[in-house]
Amino acid sequence: MSVNPTPTKHNLIRRYADFSTLSEALDYAAKGETGCNFYSGTGELTAVLPYRALRDEALHVASRLNGLGLKRGDRVALVAETHPNFQRVFFGCQYAGLVPVPVPPPLQLGGGSEYVGHLRRLLSDSQARVLIGPSEYGAFLAGAAEGLHLQFIGSAVAFSHFPVTQTADLRPLEADELAHLQYTSGSTRFPRGVMITQRAVMSNLSCTIEHLQMTSEDRAVSWLPYYHDMGLVGLVLAPVVSQMSVDYLGTREFAMRPRQWLVRMSESKATISFGPPFGYELCARRLRKDDAAMLDLSAWRVAGVGAETIRPEPLLKFAEELAPSGFNPRAFLPCYGLAESSLAVSFAPLNQGLRAEWVDGKHLSESQRAVPIEHNQKEAQIARGNQFVNCGKPLPGHQVVIRDQDGAELPERSCGSVFVQGPSVMSGYFGNGLGHPDVLSDDGWLDTGDIGYRADGDIMITGRKKDLIIINGRNVWPQDVEYLAEQQSEVRPGDASAFSVPHADGREQAVVVVQCREADLEKRRDLIDRIDCAIRADLGIDCIIDLVPLHTLIRTSSGKLSRFRTREDFMERSNWDATGARVAAG
């Protein structure tokens, strides 16, 4: 193993995502000296994987996959740990004509048994034929795959002992075939695999790289999970298609020692990194007194921010704390995107930092109009305004429109559903579509489920129509929270409704409203405790549990639970300020 990380610069002429497939991109990257570097939580370089070696090893994996007798396009589930084996198998699938399905590793403390169920649902939904993951998780993998008749279950190391077939037989995935199946966007109970073709992901990468004005001087650092679209497409695939070196830090190592992100940026003189606002916030919170003086972040030119609602304050605090390290606040690059559109939909202009505008809260809630409050009315802004971060214009070749409930296109500064059309949009959800929302129209318009408005063509995201809770940059589906509440013997199916409300500081607070007939105070408290424990253990989040009498949950005319209206009712009952400015009652 090399002892030095791969260089930032090399002599190979850079090509920027002008390939037709991912395997073709790796073929080219393998001609240079750049590649991936893996660091431990304490900052040691644990593995170096130049793209040249990655290509050789991926071809070996491919020839072994070939020997399994799988059909072209069959799915290979791959536990997405931040480890060179992920890239080896992911690209092995590309060369072998098989579709990789990145699945999360077990994340929660003590969450082993829930994980087995979750993984099993992913395997079933994707109809995976192979499951590859670290040997430490062998028992979980075997448990999850039991009875599913997979061709191979085990570690990449064990797989490397399989017989090799001739590499000449390999037929890599082609431009119109899938690049990967992305499971970020579904709940753990009801997974949804987003089908992304080679053409779609390459088009997204090409637009992204062009927007970032990448050069041969760039180097990236990432701690983002490989099973998430930003981590996978943005920080695993983008570096390969641009022959850029990248330094990885495991996600859990980051969660434990967030300062290592900055240490890595400083030591590598890295120029590009992305994260959810939560990542920046965690980092700023855990900085020690002398850190800023010791770090050199002056090379950091793109500090991408996305994946959850962007609030300016924690980012501004991050920039302020790290000003002594030479961090340039103009490096902040807000972006908007979703797995259903490969990754990115829009980026704010480069080198401009955060641009946010205040709009009148009253107009917004009453007429869904975003009326700006001028800069010179600071008090009015804070008293009755909502602040939204500008996420820029759609990527070239992509269109975004805002529509009302009836599908009519809305003018500028009117809030409505955000629709996207363009070459990055998914082909659909995998499988027979049972229970999958109908989000893609025949003419290729994707209903993102987000609410927003346009101003001078720029996109501002104001909320969500889709039932999704985002906490600490992680998607939490209300169905999963409701399921946990309904597992209690006092609660029947359909008696729980989950959603999020804005916290006093703008973060999301999960809430589950639960109907129960229990009147005894002691027993009610016990029920709340049990639901709280289940949610913490399974999802690792803090959730308000609101017990209400039967028939409190609001249903639509067709009898379905309306989380939206239950949420409005909860906010009114508990005196929760809609702007999130103040919480009256806990």
Next chain:
Amino acid sequence: MQKFEEKLAVLCNLLQRHASVNVVVGAQTMLASDLGIDSAQLMEVLLEVEDEFDVSIPLNVLPNVVTVNDLMVELDKLLGASA
């Protein structure tokens, strides 16, 4: 060398300081659900546990750690290995 019970007491004390709800931390306290802290805060607490015992906890042991006792058993293995 410290006895298991003594080390357990040190661990309980440390966790007690981080509990955000009214709980008396003991061997059977469940880490993810009984301390009233979310998964991000829990990682911060584990870092402190590492510092206190001067070990590095391999993250792949975590899925099987449910109670404080489970964690102490893992720590003890690590301490034994380094002794």
